[in-house]
Amino acid sequence: MIQAAVISNGLEGLHRYYVSNNLVQYTVLEIDQYFNPNLDVFDLLIVPNGSDHIAMAKMKDTVSQFLNDGKALFCFDGWFTNWVPGNQWIMSNDKKTIDIRYRVHTDTYKLFDGIDINKLIYSHNISGWWACGYIEASKNAEVVLEDTWKRPIIVLDEKTTNGIMILTASGPLGDSGAIPSDEASSYTTLANLYQNMLHLIIKKKNNENHRITF
């Protein structure tokens, strides 16, 4: 089992999407005026859709240290502040959502195994419903998913820090699905993609625990 911290911005529904189970223990960290949590006990930091990127920027050094300790970060939101090491999210309205399609670019860890990419592209036959904008990825990062214009939409970065970051361009994901999909098959896809990411983090932690050093 891994320990995961979920940042809460006080929004309705967050607790429904991150329910502890036999793989992961979730601890919800509520943001307040003096927010600067100790992350030492956690393996994974989750910044869900609708997060507070002023609060995250204020704890930028804490996150950086957390990653340099070999821990993991999931960010499923649009970070307009510069708290994510080496990678920056950008919103842009110069592309039409009707033209948005996604393509798996490089998927070393097979995060898209069993995932129907069309469920991320379309909901009720409308495209561009899931993510917003794109990521300016670190040159060392792996672009897992890209859009019509080859802009990074999901990035996996284990080079910029000692840890691992999995970032979406504000595409919501959650343990049991995520806002905003109201179409059952898309909702399940969001959960399945998240589970693939979670299993990668669990596998890496187990490998770390079993490593013998001389």
Add this chain to the structure above:
Amino acid sequence: MKTIGLLFNGVWSHYTFATAPKYKELIKLIYIHDFNEASLEGLEALIIPFQSNQKAIASKKELIYNFLSKGKKIFVEGDSSMEWLDAKWEDRPTNNYWWVENPNNPPISETDFTHPIYQGLSARHSCWHTHGAYTAIPSEAKSIQKHPNGEIISWETNQYGGTLFATTLDPIVEHGVQQITHLDNYVDKLIYWLSGNKVSGTFEVPKENYGISIEC
């Protein structure tokens, strides 16, 4: 001159809206965890957007009602909490696709088009989707928009001194998200109603607005 405050909890769509060149001269971002009496100096109106931190707002409700008692305007969108608002908001499934499947039947059946925000708007421009409904509103409030099943989507009251307008529409968040292209129509009327300032032009956010650092 910035005469409209926007209570802000670090959500990206609030940020993009308030920092877009089209609106930035009129909108003052107020970070909810730093919100105090001084934050409201010089303001004529306050926006409380969808995806706000309701618990943090409730802890500072006196500031909001003091502002209102001075004859100011407050616009509340999306969800809300009974901890600070004398109305009951309830969640409902959001219909984002009616305009594809049934374009002549928006999920609003009644709109008071005499209200200044709605004057001159088409039915489609006055509703794109809703986030929940109000099942109870303040004693002297009047309904502005209703769902076909009778549930209230938008309402307004003057019983606290100024004008309090609440809606389960989300024009600020969606305009900040930049995916519904007709929202200039609604939001520009809203800005005029809140501040008396006419704005025009298209909504864009320059790339340099991203990747900012915060002074701690």
